[in-house]
Amino acid sequence: xxxxxxxxxxxxxxxxxxxxxxxxxxxxxxxxxxxxxxxxxxxxxxxxxxxxxxxxxxxxxxxxxxxxxxxxxxxxxxxxxxxxxxxxxxxxxxxxxxxxxxxxxxxxxxxxxx
Numbered sequence: 001x002x003x004x005x006x007x008x009x010x011x012x013x014x015x016x017x018x019x020x021x022x023x024x025x026x027x028x029x030x031x032x033x034x035x036x037x038x039x040x041x042x043x044x045x046x047x048x049x050x051x052x053x054x055x056x057x058x059x060x061x062x063x064x065x066x067x068x069x070x071x072x073x074x075x076x077x078x079x080x081x082x083x084x085x086x087x088x089x090x091x092x093x094x095x096x097x098x099x100x101x102x103x104x105x106x107x108x109x110x111x112x113x114x
Contacts, residue, residue, distance in 0.1 A: 002032040004090045012085040012105070020086075022078060029092075033057040040076035047073075072104075083107055 004024035007017035
C-alpha cells in the first residue's frame with residue numbers, strides 16, 4: 001500500500017510544520033502509479049530526474065534515482081498555495097515498510113519588468 005501526507009511551515013523549522021489537507025489516501029501500488037505518479041509526480045519531475053516513465057513502473061526498476069535542481073511546473077498541484085516550506089512524507093507498506101521525506105521551498109515567481 002502507498003500513502004502520502006503533506007505539511008507546511010513558514011520558517012522551515014521542524015517544530016512549525018502543520019498537516020495540510022493535501023494527502024494521498026492509502027491505495028495499492030498499481031492505483032498510485034496509474035494516478036498520482038503518472039499525473040503529478042512524473043509530470044513535475046521528469047525534466048529534472050531519471051525517474052522511470054509511468055508505463056515502466058511495475059515492478060519498480062532497481063537503481064539510484066536523482067532529482068537535480070527541480071522546478072515543478074505545477075501540473076496536478078493546487079492552484080493556490082502559500083509560500084513556505086512543504087514536507088511530503090511518502091510511505092509504502094507491504095513485505096518491507098519504508099518511507100522517504102521530501103522537503104521543498106515554494107516561492108512566488110516575480111516579474112520585475114511588469
